[in-house]
Amino acid sequence: MTEERSVEGWSPTIGAGVTLDEVIDLAFDYRGDVTIVRRDGTEVVGYVYNRNRDVPEPFLQLFDPTGASHTLRYAAVRTVRFTGKDTAAGKSYEAWLRRKAQAEESAPLA
Amino acid sequence: MTVPLSQMWTVATYVLQQKLKGQARYPLVLMLEPLFRCNLACAGCGKIQYPAHILKRHLTVEQCLQAVEECGAPMVSIPGGEPLMYPEIGPLVKELVVRKKYIYLCTNAILLKEKLEEGMFAPSKYLSFSIHMDGPRQEHDESVCREGVYDEAVEGIKEALRRGFRVTTNTTLFEGASPLRMRQFFDEMMDLGVEGMMISPGYSYSKAPDQEHFLRRQRANELFSTMLARAKRRWRFNQSPLFLQFLMGKQDFECTPWGNPTYNLFGWQRPCYLLQEGYASTFQELMETTRWDQYGRKSGNPKCRDCMVHCGYEATAVDHTFSSWRGFRDSVVATVTGRL
Ligand code: SF4
Ligand code: SF4
Numbered sequence: 490m491t492e493e494r495s496v497e498g499w500s501p502t503i504g505a506g507v508t509l510d511e512v513i514d515l516a517f518d519y520r521g522d523v524t525i526v527r528r529d530g531t532e533v534v535g536y537v538y539n540r541n542r543d544v545p546e547p548f549l550q551l552f553d554p555t556g557a558s559h560t561l562r563y564a565a566v567r568t569v570r571f572t573g574k575d576t577a578a579g580k581s582y583e584a585w586l587r588r589k590a591q592a593e594e595s596a597p598l599a
Numbered sequence: 600m601t602v603p604l605s606q607m608w609t610v611a612t613y614v615l616q617q618k619l620k621g622q623a624r625y626p627l628v629l630m631l632e633p634l635f636r637c638n639l640a641c642a643g644c645g646k647i648q649y650p651a652h653i654l655k656r657h658l659t660v661e662q663c664l665q666a667v668e669e670c671g672a673p674m675v676s677i678p679g680g681e682p683l684m685y686p687e688i689g690p691l692v693k694e695l696v697v698r699k700k701y702i703y704l705c706t707n708a709i710l711l712k713e714k715l716e717e718g719m720f721a722p723s724k725y726l727s728f729s730i731h732m733d734g735p736r737q738e739h740d741e742s743v744c745r746e747g748v749y750d751e752a753v754e755g756i757k758e759a760l761r762r763g764f765r766v767t768t769n770t771t772l773f774e775g776a777s778p779l780r781m782r783q784f785f786d787e788m789m790d791l792g793v794e795g796m797m798i799s800p801g802y803s804y805s806k807a808p809d810q811e812h813f814l815r816r817q818r819a820n821e822l823f824s825t826m827l828a829r830a831k832r833r834w835r836f837n838q839s840p841l842f843l844q845f846l847m848g849k850q851d852f853e854c855t856p857w858g859n860p861t862y863n864l865f866g867w868q869r870p871c872y873l874l875q876e877g878y879a880s881t882f883q884e885l886m887e888t889t890r891w892d893q894y895g896r897k898s899g900n901p902k903c904r905d906c907m908v909h910c911g912y913e914a915t916a917v918d919h920t921f922s923s924w925r926g927f928r929d930s931v932v933a934t935v936t937g938r939l
Contacts, residue, residue, distance in 0.1 A: 517877075520648040520649060520650075521650055522650050522652075536649065536650050536652070536653050538653075538864075538865040538878065539865060539866065539877055539878040540877065541877055543888075543890075550878075552652070552653060552656070552864075554650075554652040555652075556652065556656060573650055574650070576648040576649055576650060577645075577648040
């Protein structure tokens, strides 16, 4: 089993080896909340559930924890910080088998 | 009980109408996901890993019905998450029955007995419970990562059948599945009295934690060929025989991802139930703006290379049945003789 490396906790600087488009793609792929830092310095936290670059004004969409949906143009985004927990990380089948084996070992003998 | 003739007739006339209209792409089954929450956390599932505030949310009945209306498919599959945890599942099913949609409510059945005892559902030819059963007891409990779930599901199946509901099973097969054990499992399900079984290889989601246990295409062909060799007459499959032949490597189909469009909290999912490449806000936008040529085996997309999942290929098999005399003949012969 190869665990995918998570970007949890990453705080990229756009231009330093990574583009905004790439970071937004990663945010869209990320199964945790992120913090979007706008160009004006304000921030919004939430789950990025959509992004579209195939339109004249590329945009991303997120749900904040209150359930409100926000649409932000790429042009208004400075960067994205991966601040929330990656809910897809570390939940392997093997880990379950290991937990099961441990539970069986520690169970009192009948 | 077998698939009602009225369902076969509805699907056949719908497909023929689409063909007469010259529709190259049409939906066959709407995959309606009212929520992502689940009471299990199966190792092969890439559907449930979301932050708590997303898992808490669900679609309204109105949003679901709007999606059904927009899409127009004759069948609606309700997966999830676990749809029996959706607080509006009773009213939603009722509304879909009124609209004469054939519903497959896909459930792990943990809550089924309880919901039936509460009188949440009424038996109808339009409603079928599609019970998640990944093989015999040991294999199933391992697949869902919890012991005892197989027995709970069997209790749910018995209760639903006792009350006169249509019940089917829905099985995802992973690497290491034993053809012999699966043949015994088919017997067990038939003994229980289910209407039919659906089988499919798992898909290697990038989000699914269990990457190494999904079947690759050639191994899938070998497994399904062995498992379905000299299929017993008593086994009933609730899916196109041509799809089963495809799993065995006897048919060469291309994926039709628009056949099973998916609607959930985020909108209309591109391009299919398995891949999340973005969302459209309307069904029309999904159909018109998705770059369909980038998906399927011929596209060369590595995400599609080994995929043989029913939500991509079952609709292809049904379309093939009505596209040529050969397809129609193959389908009829397999259905009548039971030979795959
Ligand atoms: S029961 Fe279904 S939705 Fe729930 S975790 Fe298992 S596969 Fe996923
Ligand atoms: S081949 Fe599979 S993954 Fe690719 S579009 Fe079709 S159903 Fe989706």
